[in-house]
Amino acid sequence: MKEALFLIKKAREIRKSVILSLNAAGSGHLGGSLGLADVFSVLYFHEMKHKPEQPDWLDRERLILSIGHVAPVLYATLAESGYFDKEELLTLRKLGTRLQGHPGRDHGLPGVELSAGSLGQGLGVAVGIALMDQHEKKDKRTFCIMGDGELQEGSVWEAAMSAGHYKLHNIIGIVDRNNVQIDGKTEDVMSLEPLADKWRSFGWHVLECNGNDVEELIQAFAHKSDEKPTLILAHTKMGCGIPEIENDYTWHGKAPNGEEMERFLGMLVKNR
């Protein structure tokens, strides 16, 4: 499938930018950013209606990134889409940058829809946007990416309940189900399973797919519900694309040094 090859290539470019920007920053969250590269590729290069040349286009579909700590993959994707020049990615986390450690709209980076970073708030914001779209009878979707560890925040479930209550079929929640968080495995830190059932019981249509497979992601988006909010449990590998660090949660909040960067970039090319 030609489209799939294009999206895989975009995901590889996104991963490359993530590695370069994190190395330049010297700190940041590599694992989750790499794990989500395929989701971002599919969203920005296939799924979402958006105009990089007109970031405030009123009819755009928005991505609400609830897990602000994976900002590098958002920035890499926005640059890849043409919202701003890729060179700026190297200013990540530096004084005066528009690329804040966690997204901050105040700093003026085009394409950033929400200042976020305190976990558990994004889905509620997405509900607010989706409610107003429903109010205006607008035919557009709002996407919200959450982490699996983030689901331990009670406020996520308040938001889930409200989306179910209002049958917001214009919301697509995506959970980055990589089974890990900072302290270790999610199921050891605070178990989430049976996760799909939890969402279903809150009135959501739940789909599961390999979140590192662009064709499976495309299929999942194609099967959203027209009656209920849709939740995609995207099974990903933290650090996906760099076999050496895949599923290694010690890479949740680390940046690669120069030597690691070279090695990781080499692996990216070899892999695909």
Add this chain to the structure above:
Amino acid sequence: MHNFKLNSLRPGRFGFGEAIRDAARINDKIIGIGVDITKSVSMNLFADEFPDRFFSLGIAEQNAISVATGMALSGYIPVFSTYGVFASMRAADQIRISACYNKAHIIIGGAHAGISVGPDGATHQALEDIAVMRVLPNMTLLSPCDATQAYFATKAAIDQCNGPVYIRFGREPVPDFTSLDQDFKIGKAQILHEGNDIAIIATGHLVWPALEAANILKNEGISARIINLHSIKPIDNQTITKAAIDCGAILTAEEHQINGGMGSAVAEVVVKHYPVPMDFIGMEDSFGESGQAEELMNKYGLNSENIVFKAKELMKRKSK
């Protein structure tokens, strides 16, 4: 003597509810959010007239603030109200990050402010909300003194602001005395009574007792300047500094903890621009308790008698 007429006794929340309804009649971007106590915060006036613009979100204040932020990002002006204890603190992190950091123009009605909530006791008496709200960047914090002013403050929050606004108002009927054609300016304090011997800066329910105190003091030959600080953030540096220069002593009075409250905000201004002796009337680092509003106000010294007493004590500390 102050010449304000006590028109009637009305709760501040009525003014808030009427303002939201009236604003919604001319602005279809105003959205109401309910968190189960719609009637007791007077949002029923809006909800009954605009059911298609009213969204019930249940007892979930954190989500309500995030949802409101999403609405604001879509170009709406959502209004959310619940008891001040919950409005300011249950959702404090959502207010900080979702609302303030995103500069979302949302209106937060902090109802049932102060100890005058009465019999419900400490859990429902908002006595820390000024402290919590006034430290947040991008937040505007209003504390109107009566129902009429609550109306104008709410209108101003909608018309004069473009970020989050917290409006604090009470549950109990209190003297409604401010003018129906008042010019409510955010960031501008109101001088309600002229005087040069001492300045008494009050907010919310303590403004009327401060005016009563001015009359009592007048009879004892003391002229007190009474300032209604309805806008705590942004604060009126000019009026406060001038009061310090002209009067040489400032007493503050509020239905809130002294720690971090309106008086602290005034002290920050005074210390920086023109230090003079100050004293503070408010809750002295304690929770409230059950009782009738008036009994509680008297027990905790939130009345005109204590304002008079503290004012005279403070004047002894003035430099000659």
